[in-house]
Amino acid sequence: MKAPEKEILGTKMNHRHRPKITALVVDDNMVVRAIHHRLLQDLGIENQVAVNGKEAVDVHSSGQYFDLILMDMDMPVMNGIEATRKLRAMGIRSTIAGISSRSLEREKQEFMEAGLDDYHEKPLTADKIVSILHKISNHSG
Amino acid sequence: MNSNQLQHQVLYMRRSLFDQGYLDSEQLIQLEDLQDDANPNFVEEVVSLFYSDSARLIQNIEQTLSNRPVDFSRLDDILHQFKGSCSSIGAKKVKDACSQFREYCNAGNAEGCSRSFQLIKQEYETLRRRLESYFQMVKQAKAA
Numbered sequence: 118m119k120a121p122e123k124e125i126l127g128t129k130m131n132h133r134h135r136p137k138i139t140a141l142v143v144d145d146n147m148v149v150r151a152i153h154h155r156l157l158q159d160l161g162i163e164n165q166v167a168v169n170g171k172e173a174v175d176v177h178s179s180g181q182y183f184d185l186i187l188m189d190m191d192m193p194v195m196n197g198i199e200a201t202r203k204l205r206a207m208g209i210r211s212t213i214a215g216i217s218s219r220s221l222e223r224e225k226q227e228f229m230e231a232g233l234d235d236y237h238e239k240p241l242t243a244d245k246i247v248s249i250l251h252k253i254s255n256h257s258g
Numbered sequence: 259m260n261s262n263q264l265q266h267q268v269l270y271m272r273r274s275l276f277d278q279g280y281l282d283s284e285q286l287i288q289l290e291d292l293q294d295d296a297n298p299n300f301v302e303e304v305v306s307l308f309y310s311d312s313a314r315l316i317q318n319i320e321q322t323l324s325n326r327p328v329d330f331s332r333l334d335d336i337l338h339q340f341k342g343s344c345s346s347i348g349a350k351k352v353k354d355a356c357s358q359f360r361e362y363c364n365a366g367n368a369e370g371c372s373r374s375f376q377l378i379k380q381e382y383e384t385l386r387r388r389l390e391s392y393f394q395m396v397k398q399a400k401a402a
Contacts, residue, residue: 145339146311146339146342146343146346147307147311148304148307148308148311148342148343148346148347149342149343149346151303151304151307152289152292152304152346155292155297155300156292159291159292159294191338218338218341218342218345239342239345239346240285240288240345240346240348242288243288243291
């Protein structure tokens with residue numbers, strides 16, 4: 118995504134002078150975490166990372182909130198499906214987008230049914246993030 | 259080489275990486291788009307992260323393949339990780355070699371796994387050498 122598009126996105130996201138969007142990247146793969154972190158940063162989104170679903174749940178239990186959660190499916194300790202179910206059971210209403218390399222329809226369906234608002238196949242791109250972000254602005258719009 | 263020649267060499271090396279199937283052009287461009295004044299070497303940093311993380315995965319594969327009986331489920335988990343990293347940096351040939359390995363895994367074919375593991379290591383090292391040369395050339399071209 119080039120600079121003018123990023124500027125338009127920034128204007129659209131802040132058209133009501135809301136605070137910056139925050140996000141949580143949940144993925145056990147450090148290369149993926151680094152790239153997703155940078156992708157979000159480049160779009161002006163403050164973000165943190167978690168290495169598995171349990172860490173994602175714990176960070177919410179400590180009282181933190183994020184507008185957007187990018188949730189990987191396959192992770193050790195607690196996977197994305199379980200983490201999404203737990204977060205929704207905790208009353209977390211953030212936009213949760215499942216980001217996975219799985220392509221089977223039934224796996225995607227199970228993930229969606231856990232409480233996702235959106236689903237994208239890896240690799241994540243700036244355009245995919247923008248389409249997810251439009252969902253946030255539409256929900257609160 | 260003068261500046262123009264260096265630039266041509268960079269473009270040639272880049273085109274070769276794409277045309278010979280080593281790198282996915284779209285993914286590289288995505289990563290390059292994330293470079294700016296504050297993050298001028300992001301691509302090289304991510305590639306470096308890929309290689310240091312993958313070294314661990316390769317070691318795990320070696321160990322798991324040498325155990326008897328072979329734990330194909332564990333191998334598949336490791337390869338899933340490895341494939342995910344390959345996709346992130348657009349390492350096409352390495353990723354394809356991982357897919358081939360996973361097929362042998364699913365079939366419970368240890369010998370097939372060993373053979374495709376040799377291919378993974380080969381493609382992995384070739385890509386490393388090609389990328390090291392490419393990044394070096396990019397730096398030389400910038401400095402010229």
